Amino acid sequence: GAVVSQHPSRVICKSGTSVKIECRSLDFQATTMFWYRQFPKQSLMLMATSNEGSKATYEQGVEKDKFLINHASLTLSTLTVTSAHPEDSSFYICSARPGGETQYFGPGTRLLVL
Amino acid sequence: RKEVEQDPGPFNVPEGATVAFNCTYSNSASQSFFWYRQDCRKEPKLLMSVYSSGNEDGRFTAQLNRASQYISLLIRDSKLSDSATYLCVVGSGYSTLTFGKGTMLLVSP
Numbered sequence: 001g002a003v004v005s006q007h008p009s010r011v012i013c014k015s016g017t018s019v020k021i022e023c024r025s026l027d028f029q030a031t032t033m034f035w036y037r038q039f040p041k042q043s044l045m046l047m048a049t050s051n052e053g054s055k056a057t058y059e060q061g062v063e064k065d066k067f068l069i070n071h072a073s074l075t076l077s078t079l080t081v082t083s084a085h086p087e088d089s090s091f092y093i094c095s096a097r098p099g100g101e102t103q104y105f106g107p108g109t110r111l112l113v114l
Numbered sequence: 115r116k117e118v119e120q121d122p123g124p125f126n127v128p129e130g131a132t133v134a135f136n137c138t139y140s141n142s143a144s145q146s147f148f149w150y151r152q153d154c155r156k157e158p159k160l161l162m163s164v165y166s167s168g169n170e171d172g173r174f175t176a177q178l179n180r181a182s183q184y185i186s187l188l189i190r191d192s193k194l195s196d197s198a199t200y201l202c203v204v205g206s207g208y209s210t211l212t213f214g215k216g217t218m219l220l221v222s223p
Contacts, residue, residue: 034211041215042215043118043201043213043214043215043216044158044201044213045213046210046211046212049210091155093157093158101145101146101148101163101205102148102160102163103160103211104160105157105158105159106157107156107157108156108157110155
């Protein structure tokens with residue numbers, strides 16, 4: 001299957017700082033990438049759809065000014081959690097589609113905000 | 115009503131057993147269906163797509179019943195390595211995937 005990488009794999013930061021997470025498609029180009037969040041024992045929830053060269057599309061209830069998404073190239077999307085707070089602590093996962101409906105996921109980033 | 119509903123389990127089965135999971139979805143306009151596997155603290159990985167005609171991949175068989183809006187996954191001859199959470203995933207055809215909470219499977223020696 002297609003390979004998607006994420007960096008960093010885990011982050012511990014102080015409340016109020018900003019955290020940037022990178023998502024890369026390694027062996028294909030992706031005009032669209034997806035950002036999910038998963039809390040313990042919960043399902044993956046789509047946060048936003050990242051579109052190369054244009055603005056991201058955010059799901060209802062997700063603050064676009066808090067979760068900044070930049071999709072500057074066909075292989076890279078970044079999610080920045082601005083002014084992170086403890087309630088933002090979660091497992092953030094990106095995905096991309098090489099073609100068709102199937103999405104391939106990055107290994108995820110575990111964020112802990114103290 | 116939840117969009118994608120699964121029994122959370124856990125399903126505890128011995129090695130070699132056959133186990134089946136079901137999943138129901140609420141959006142009748144859903145167009146694509148998948149089973150993903152998620153190991154503890156890891157990302158989901160595609161197990162198989164689910165087609166209307168049903169499909170089989172080794173020990174795994176998936177079936178879709180559009181009329182009743184449910185999807186099933188059958189695992190035969192369970193292995194210890196099959197222990198994981200199995201996510202039922204439904205696509206709307208607009209790229210958006212909706213995930214169930216998953217069904218946990220524990221295979222014991």
